Amino acid sequence: MHKVELLAEAFNLNSLKLNIENGCDAVYIGDELKNFSIGELKKSVEYAHNRDKKVYVSLNKIPHENDINEIKKYIKSLIDTGIDAIVVIEPGILNIVRDVCKNITIHLSDQANVTNYETAIFWYNQGVKRVIVSKELSCEEIGQIRLKSPIDMEIEALAHGALFISHSGRKLLSNFLTGKKANKDKMINSKKYSLVEEKRPGKYFPVYEDERGTFLFNTEDLCMIEYIPDLIKCGITSLRIDGKMKDEKYVAAAIKAYRKAIDTFYSEPNAWKFDPIWLEDLNKLNNRNFTSGFYLDNPNKEE
Structure with a gap:
C-alpha cells in the first residue's frame, strides 16, 4: 500500500517550521511568497530538506498580458532556491515554467478543475507530475481517475479546510x-x-x-479525519490541509490530528478506528461547522 503524503500550507518561515514539527511531510507556499523573501525561501527549503520534507510553491494566478514579464522574473528567482515543485493553474504559466525551470517538478492547481481521467492524462502528457483534483469529486470518482491514469501520475486532494466552490477573481x-x-x-x-x-x-x-x-456560497469547512481509510484506499497520493481564513496555530493543530489518524491507519489498516479525540482537538480551534463535502456521495451518479 502506498504511503500518503500529509501536506499543509505555510504562511511564513515560523509557520513552516511549526508545520514540520507537528508532522507534515510537505508544505506549500502560496500568494507569490507574500511573507517569504527569496532568502527566507532558501532557508525554508534547507530546513525542510534536512528533515526529509518537501517544499512546493504555488502560482495560482491567471495572468493578463502585462503580468507575463513579472511572472517570468519571479519564476527565474525560484530556480536556485531548491524547491521541490511549482504549482501552476493554466497553460501559459505551465509553458513559462517548462522553459525557465526545465527540471522542476510541476503540479496542477485544483483551480484548473480536473474532474476526470481524460483531463488528468492530458495534463500529465504536458509534463504535469501531480494533478490536484477538484473539490467536487467523490472518493469513487477519484478512484476511477487513479485506476485509468498513469501509475506515476500523483493525485492530490483537499482533506481539511475551507471549501471555496465559487471564485470570481475580482473583489x-x-x-x-x-x-x-x-x-x-x-x-x-x-x-x-x-x-x-x-x-x-x-x-x-x-x-x-x-x-x-x-x-461566494462557502460551505462549512471540510473535515475528513473520520474517513482517512476512504481517502487512502481511493489512491490519493497527497492529502492537503488548507489554511485559508485560519492562523498558523490552527493549521499546526490540524496537522497533528491528521498525523495521528494517518499513522494509526498504517500501523493497523484492517483494525483502524476513528478516535473522537482527534475531532475534539480540531473543534477547539474551529468556529465553523464541519462537512465531508462530496467525498462520500457522488453527486454525478445516476440513481
Whole structure:
C-alpha cells in the first residue's frame, strides 16, 4: 500500500517550521511568497530538506498580458532556491515554467478543475507530475481517475479546510459598493456580508473577500479525519490541509490530528478506528461547522 503524503500550507518561515514539527511531510507556499523573501525561501527549503520534507510553491494566478514579464522574473528567482515543485493553474504559466525551470517538478492547481481521467492524462502528457483534483469529486470518482491514469501520475486532494466552490477573481462587493477599482494588494471594503438561503432562514453562508478575490456560497469547512481509510484506499497520493481564513496555530493543530489518524491507519489498516479525540482537538480551534463535502456521495451518479 502506498504511503500518503500529509501536506499543509505555510504562511511564513515560523509557520513552516511549526508545520514540520507537528508532522507534515510537505508544505506549500502560496500568494507569490507574500511573507517569504527569496532568502527566507532558501532557508525554508534547507530546513525542510534536512528533515526529509518537501517544499512546493504555488502560482495560482491567471495572468493578463502585462503580468507575463513579472511572472517570468519571479519564476527565474525560484530556480536556485531548491524547491521541490511549482504549482501552476493554466497553460501559459505551465509553458513559462517548462522553459525557465526545465527540471522542476510541476503540479496542477485544483483551480484548473480536473474532474476526470481524460483531463488528468492530458495534463500529465504536458509534463504535469501531480494533478490536484477538484473539490467536487467523490472518493469513487477519484478512484476511477487513479485506476485509468498513469501509475506515476500523483493525485492530490483537499482533506481539511475551507471549501471555496465559487471564485470570481475580482473583489465584486468592494467594486460595486464603492464605485472604485479594488487595489490588488489592499481591500477597499472591510464590511462583512453573508448570504441566506430562502428555505433555510438563519443559515448564513459568509461572503469572503481577500487579495485573491470574492468567495461566494462557502460551505462549512471540510473535515475528513473520520474517513482517512476512504481517502487512502481511493489512491490519493497527497492529502492537503488548507489554511485559508485560519492562523498558523490552527493549521499546526490540524496537522497533528491528521498525523495521528494517518499513522494509526498504517500501523493497523484492517483494525483502524476513528478516535473522537482527534475531532475534539480540531473543534477547539474551529468556529465553523464541519462537512465531508462530496467525498462520500457522488453527486454525478445516476440513481
